[in-house]
Amino acid sequence: MNIKLTCRITVIAVLAAFPILAQQQDIKLPPEATEFWEPEPRVVTPANENHLPPSDAIVLFDGSSLDKFLGIKDGGTAPWKVDNGTFTVVPGSGDLKTKESFGDVQIHIEWSAPDVVKGKSQGRGNSGLLVMGKYEIQILDSYDNRTYSNGQAGSIYKQHPPLVNAMRSPEEWNTYDIIFIAPRFNSDGMVISPAKATVFHNGIVVQNAVELKGPTEYIGIPNYKEHEAELPFHLQDHGDLVSFRNIWVRKLN
Known part of the structure; x- marks a missing residue:
């Protein structure tokens, strides 16, 4: 597996688990603790009223x-x-x-x-x-x-x-x-x-x-x-x- 992808998956897993652990320990979290920025969703130009399909269609x-x-x-x-x-x-x-x-x-x-x-x-x-x-x-x-x-x-x-x-x-x-x-x-x-x-x-x-x-x-x-x-x-x-x-x-x- 790609190293960068492995790191991203690890970060997401940690971020997902941390709020649960914090709740169990009654730890107050800053809002940033439940935010993750990677992977970033790719950009797709949507369909429009002129019936043009999305850019990745x-x-x-x-x-x-x-x-x-x-x-x-x-x-x-x-x-x-x-x-x-x-x-x-x-x-x-x-x-x-x-x-x-x-x-x-x-x-x-x-x-x-x-x-x-x-x-x-x-x-x-x-x-x-x-x-x-x-x-x-x-x-x-x-x-x-x-x-x-x-x-x-x-x-x-x-x-x-x-x-x-x-x-x-x-x-x-x-x-x-x-x-x-x-x-x-x-x-x-x-x-x-x-x-x-x-x-x-x-x-x-x-x-x-x-x-x-x-x-x-x-x-x-x-x-x-x-x-x-x-x-x-x-x-x-x-x-x-x-x-x-x-x-x-x-x-x-």
Whole structure:
């Protein structure tokens, strides 16, 4: 381990322990005793109202091309349609997946249901974001559209309903900001720490650090099976003309 890093860890550990010892000994501490200045958090330029991503983000779609994605059906060029800074599902062409893999991650994605409202319940503006290709955060036109609660927009599909319905109308864009913590497995392949997700839908918390019960299952009970620490995430072709724009991620490792 780097000597400087070792020293920093030692200093933090001592500073963390000292107030406890002082409390036990009834010693009065100056305010500086509970301050530490190293390591200093690195500077990141935040996203802004012009939709520019943070300075350390990995931009997956900037409005120009889908060269950061692959089509899942044949593993080739992503077949969805790019137009005017957005891209739209081509029904029947299959899901997309990112070329890059991710574990613990922050995801920003903007999406819009079709302007022309057709269908109801799960048959209206349906897609999905599958983190690690396994854990689905539902994308659905849930604006004035009743469906099962753990299958509407903002749900961890078939597991956790959203705290509220924060859906905008079909003529407007929706935003998801997601914090995803990947599951951890021991050497025997048993899950020792389940996946967790926090989801903001249009700036409103709809999932608050919920624990996932396993990968998404349409039928049956989810169960964890050991998988890689990092995997691509998928966008689902569910047969509806859902559009996307401004997708970026930040690895949290």
